[in-house]
Amino acid sequence: MLSVTLRVARFTPKPERPGRRRGGSPFGSKSPFGGDGSESRSNRVRGKRWSQDYTVLAHADDSVLDCLLAVKRDQDPSLAFRYSCGHGMCGSDAVAINGTPTLLCTAKVRDWARPDSPEYANEDGFRPTGEPLDSSEHAIDLDALAPDTPLVIELAALPGFPTRRDLIADIDPMLDQIRRLKPYLEAKNELKTTAEGKVNVFEYLQHPDELARYELLSNCIACGVCEGSCPVYAGGEAFVGPAAMIMSSRFLNDSRDAAFQARLTALMGPDGSAACQSVRACSMHCPKGIDVGEELWQTIQKVDAAKAQLQ
Known part of the structure; x- marks a missing residue:
């Protein structure tokens, strides 16, 4: 003992x-x-x-x-x-x-x-x-x-x-930011049918490669560890935070989601991807093993590419 x-x-x-x-x-x-x-x-x-x-x-x-x-x-x-x-x-x-x-x-x-x-x-x-x-x-x-x-x-x-x-932090601001980025699947609402007029369920199956793109991200438990590790977010700057961006990235990588462009637009504000300084401290202690910094960097690249197309 x-x-x-x-x-x-x-x-x-x-x-x-x-x-x-x-x-x-x-x-x-x-x-x-x-x-x-x-x-x-x-x-x-x-x-x-x-x-x-x-x-x-x-x-x-x-x-x-x-x-x-x-x-x-x-x-x-x-x-x-x-x-x-x-x-x-x-x-x-x-x-x-x-x-x-x-x-x-x-x-x-x-x-x-x-x-x-x-x-x-x-x-x-x-x-x-x-x-x-x-x-x-x-x-x-x-x-x-x-x-x-x-x-x-x-x-x-x-x-x-x-x-x-004492040791209880108010994580409601983080949860509000996650909700702001709509952390749910927005389906295309297109009902696929066979030649006989029956629902073609095989059209809704995903290839293992498609699942692999977001499967690990879906393990995020919104604990706030990445937020507390981020010097931008924990420093009080206007930043949507790594947890919210990870949740958004989970659906950006989902082939079934129909809101790809809308999700990128939501991250184009000054407190979105532009506020991330790519310090990657958010990756160091994720309890679910997500490389948060790398995933944020890939999301930033997608947002920047979308901005360039709009100009």
Whole structure:
């Protein structure tokens, strides 16, 4: 068993005044993301912020979610975090672990626990972020440490979104952006028939090569990890975000979809594909293995080609 300290960035929102809308902008009613100012992801909820340590006994193969559940059950029932399936399928438990966006349920203690010592900070005095801690450069062999070595895992809400309480981020702005790009199949409504007048079902079958173009993209669980990793989106810039673009790309690559041009047009705005800086940080931690950056780049090329045709 390992003694691990969870260092949690906690937050309790300030009670709202009766009759006052949360987050509404006093300077205008429009947001660059559509709707009124109350929907902007840049709005910060006011409240109390502090760091709190919880020490738990855990096995190296336990998940960080297991550790948080132990804290909530035995130490502090007020600690707030979100989870559902607990198996990396729903994406509801995305947070920042040691500064890196990832899922609580798939993060193992052995991959994220590190000695609580300046010796394990980088040369600039900051602990490494933006890359998995099990990489060859930053991996820590827990078995090689002294038994009484204090271990710590730092937890914070997912970057790029307003924090509602403790580790719970408000991902509604991301979901609104996904809905804006119509994440559903828009069929051609052409009923194929045989010479006898019967429905020709074979006309609606896809070749395996056609399925392969979007099959992996359909695995996106809208967890927000790519959004929290993106320096443009998490930095507060007007950007539709990688999750919404991935969802749009899934249908751009579907041979059955009839809204190809309309989908490209929807990404031509200043907060669409043009806002992507191709940093590709969004690809680093996708829990479903999607190369988000590469897919975004291919979508950008399609949008640019469509723009050129319109000129």
